[in-house]
Amino acid sequence: MPGPRTGDGIRPGTGPDAGTPLAPAPTAAGQHGTGTGRPRVLLAPVTVTPSKPLTPSHLKGLLWTDVMYRATAHLADVTLRYSHTTYHPTEQTLGFWEFLDRNHGDLDPTALDELDLGALYVAFRAAAERVPAAALRPYADAVEHGWTHPAATRILEIWTAQYAELGLHDPGLLSHQPPALSTAEMIARLDALGMCLDQRALGGPVHLDLTRHGMPLRTLISADGRPNYLACALRELLALAAEHDEVVLLYDSQLDPDYQRLARVLTALGPTVSRVPIGRVPIDGAIRSAREGGWRDQHAGALLAACRSGHGPAAVRLGLRLYFIAVLGPGQAESYRPDLLHQCLGRAERLLAAARTEALPPLGDRLARHRRSQLHVDPYRLTSSLLGRHRRAPATDLMTGVFV
Amino acid sequence: MTTAESLPGTTAPTPQTVPTAPTAPTAESGPAAPSGTSGASGASGASDAVQRALRASLADRLRRARPELAERHDLASADGLAAAGAEAIAPTTGEDGDGALVAVVVRDLDLAVWARQTCAFALDLDTAAAAAWRRSFTRTVFLAGNPEHLMTRFPPARTAPDLSAAWTAPGPPAATAALRRLLKLLQADAPVPTGPDTPFEVPGAPEGPRPPGAPAVPGHRPPVRRDLYLATAGCTLSDALVHLNHVLVEAVMDGLVAPGDHLVLRRIPRLGGPPDRFAAVRAVAEAHLPGRLRAAAALSGPQPSGPE
Numbered sequence: 001m002p003g004p005r006t007g008d009g010i011r012p013g014t015g016p017d018a019g020t021p022l023a024p025a026p027t028a029a030g031q032h033g034t035g036t037g038r039p040r041v042l043l044a045p046v047t048v049t050p051s052k053p054l055t056p057s058h059l060k061g062l063l064w065t066d067v068m069y070r071a072t073a074h075l076a077d078v079t080l081r082y083s084h085t086t087y088h089p090t091e092q093t094l095g096f097w098e099f100l101d102r103n104h105g106d107l108d109p110t111a112l113d114e115l116d117l118g119a120l121y122v123a124f125r126a127a128a129e130r131v132p133a134a135a136l137r138p139y140a141d142a143v144e145h146g147w148t149h150p151a152a153t154r155i156l157e158i159w160t161a162q163y164a165e166l167g168l169h170d171p172g173l174l175s176h177q178p179p180a181l182s183t184a185e186m187i188a189r190l191d192a193l194g195m196c197l198d199q200r201a202l203g204g205p206v207h208l209d210l211t212r213h214g215m216p217l218r219t220l221i222s223a224d225g226r227p228n229y230l231a232c233a234l235r236e237l238l239a240l241a242a243e244h245d246e247v248v249l250l251y252d253s254q255l256d257p258d259y260q261r262l263a264r265v266l267t268a269l270g271p272t273v274s275r276v277p278i279g280r281v282p283i284d285g286a287i288r289s290a291r292e293g294g295w296r297d298q299h300a301g302a303l304l305a306a307c308r309s310g311h312g313p314a315a316v317r318l319g320l321r322l323y324f325i326a327v328l329g330p331g332q333a334e335s336y337r338p339d340l341l342h343q344c345l346g347r348a349e350r351l352l353a354a355a356r357t358e359a360l361p362p363l364g365d366r367l368a369r370h371r372r373s374q375l376h377v378d379p380y381r382l383t384s385s386l387l388g389r390h391r392r393a394p395a396t397d398l399m400t401g402v403f404v
Numbered sequence: 405m406t407t408a409e410s411l412p413g414t415t416a417p418t419p420q421t422v423p424t425a426p427t428a429p430t431a432e433s434g435p436a437a438p439s440g441t442s443g444a445s446g447a448s449g450a451s452d453a454v455q456r457a458l459r460a461s462l463a464d465r466l467r468r469a470r471p472e473l474a475e476r477h478d479l480a481s482a483d484g485l486a487a488a489g490a491e492a493i494a495p496t497t498g499e500d501g502d503g504a505l506v507a508v509v510v511r512d513l514d515l516a517v518w519a520r521q522t523c524a525f526a527l528d529l530d531t532a533a534a535a536a537w538r539r540s541f542t543r544t545v546f547l548a549g550n551p552e553h554l555m556t557r558f559p560p561a562r563t564a565p566d567l568s569a570a571w572t573a574p575g576p577p578a579a580t581a582a583l584r585r586l587l588k589l590l591q592a593d594a595p596v597p598t599g600p601d602t603p604f605e606v607p608g609a610p611e612g613p614r615p616p617g618a619p620a621v622p623g624h625r626p627p628v629r630r631d632l633y634l635a636t637a638g639c640t641l642s643d644a645l646v647h648l649n650h651v652l653v654e655a656v657m658d659g660l661v662a663p664g665d666h667l668v669l670r671r672i673p674r675l676g677g678p679p680d681r682f683a684a685v686r687a688v689a690e691a692h693l694p695g696r697l698r699a700a701a702a703l704s705g706p707q708p709s710g711p712e
Binding site for chain 1: 553554557587641
């Protein structure tokens with residue numbers, strides 16, 4: 001399953017030749033489809049834990065997903081599944097909530113911003129306490145009944161506003177979107193696929209068992225009943241995958257082993273599964289986890305504030321996409337460079353000003369060239385096609401239909 | 405400085421070369437050296453006698469595994485026993501050591517079914533493999549896995565007919581390194597339920613010619629009936645596997661368990677009293693009484709046969 005290249009050293013103007021049409025995926029498109037006759041594509045990106053500001057690495061993943069979503073929507077019935085509800089049961093989320101309530105129970109999250117809450121999250125991770133499973137159970141139960149901690153809701157409200165300014169499709173950040181399967185149902189489905197090693201009766205964990213395929217055993221639920229993010233993903237995707245012709249998994253490339261497993265499981269349900277690893281964005285040469293903090297002015301709020309002084313909203317949206325997709329590329333070799341970002345904003349202004357409105361082939365036909373062998377559009381191919389030195393000015397419908 | 409941690413039978417059952425699961429039964433790994441003078445001032449002579457007998461069982465285990473060490477150390481003394489134990493363990497602690505290791509892949513667990521298969525596995529070993537494994541104190545690592553999924557890549561030496569477990573032949577750790585990377589250490593934290601006595605028959609024909617390459621032990625004799633005891637107080641399923649495994653495979657090697665024998669798995673909270681009544685005892689550190697030992701599992705002497 002080829003994903004985007006994870007090459008490095010990608011610079012503006014060196015993108016692939018967007019003029020070469022690629023054969024779309026005839027089998028998937030031709031054999032399936034909905035009543036509309038269009039194939040069904042599921043985009044399933046890994047979510048960002050709502051406990052901190054969005055960093056450049058997060059923005060890259062979100063913008064990448066958004067361009068894929070909006071471009072592919074011209075060619076297929078696309079579902080973007082991005083449910084925070086699904087991933088709340090993970091230890092890092094429930095543990096943070098329990099930590100907050102135990103240590104800062106009188107805080108009013110609505111009076112805090114994402115940096116304040118992020119600092120508390122950093123403190124939680126630094127404390128590295130291992131609280132008993134029983135302490136997290138009330139939180140896990142509440143999540144199953146639709147509850148979200150006010151601190152997470154506060155972050156998601158802030159993100160919702162930032163999504164709007166970034167021009168990102170809101171997949172329902174503040175909605176209760178539970179996974180279709182309960183944990184028990186998920187285990188039963190995996191078991192039916194012959195991919196589960198359930199040792200709860202022995203006082204042990206539940207494992208994802210792909211050893212038949214030579215993939216190491218992977219714990220899904222610990223012996224004391226804590227699910228990890230992979231267990232959460234399976235509760236959601238085991239149900240959704242069979243309803244789609246193609247499933248695209250977008251994730252941080254550091255999670256590749258787990259996503260290889262996930263792809264193996266979902267493929268058994270019928271759809272074509274594409275893995276799209278997206279490299280992080282190093283800061284000053286170092287790839288850091290958001291849980292370490294140290295965001296300074298390199299988070300979405302500050303970045304947007306800097307962009308909007310001197311550039312219009314459309315240029316900000318396009319410029320961010322040019323930088324985080326075409327300039328940085330799928331790899332993670334290039335550190336974040338505010339100077340390059342601002343060059344992209346200027347480039348975006350010029351592209352928008354020059355955009356053509358003359359009659360062109362339908363947008364869907366033009367976008368189809370930017371696929372590889374799958375149904376979904378490759379954001380890197382598409383976005384970097386805007387940057388060639390001798391490119392013609394882009395069409396207005398492409399700008400409004402995908403980028404701004 | 406030698407410590408009792410390295411004493412066979414008082415060490416963590418998975419050697420340090422093998423990743424240890426958080427729940428591996430390490431509670432027994434921290435005793436001080438069993439001391440002949442460690443009895444409390446009010447300890448009865450009977451208690452001292454029990455402790456002496458348990459130490460003797462450890463010494464016996466060490467003597468059978470490493471007879472050359474028995475000649476260099478005074479196994480009758482606690483210090484000598486501890487020193488011999490440390491020396492016995494030392495050469496095989498590295499991954500590159502020449503010790504022999506068996507990996508048991510466990511999918512699910514019925515103790516009596518598993519115990520029966522364990523006997524069958526040990527009975528199938530040839531003399532050289534059994535001897536090498538014994539020199540490593542029958543080191544065994546229990547892995548979580550589904551034997552059905554592993555047959556092709558890792559053909560096992562034995563697989564339980566219901567595919568609940570599979571055994572690798574004794575071999576250097578490197579021989580099972582790939583399998584151990586693919587799987588995880590078995591975590592079986594559930595307490596052993598104290599259920600009814602469970603009889604089972606050791607597989608194999610009790611009489612008949614020995615096939616070529618078959619083990620020199622057990623000898624040929626009429627089947628006997630023995631009780632297989634497991635002390636269940638504070639015992640998880642992981643612990644039970646470790647204790648029963650050592651008792652059973654070493655009993656096979658010693659000829660105490662032979663094809664056609666009738667064993668009865670008896671789960672009782674504690675194996676108190678003098679251990680002399682047992683034909684084999686697994687002595688481990690007493691978790692809350694440093695320097696003292698307790699019987700974790702045992703095999704009785706031959707019992708009169710009768711209806712079960």
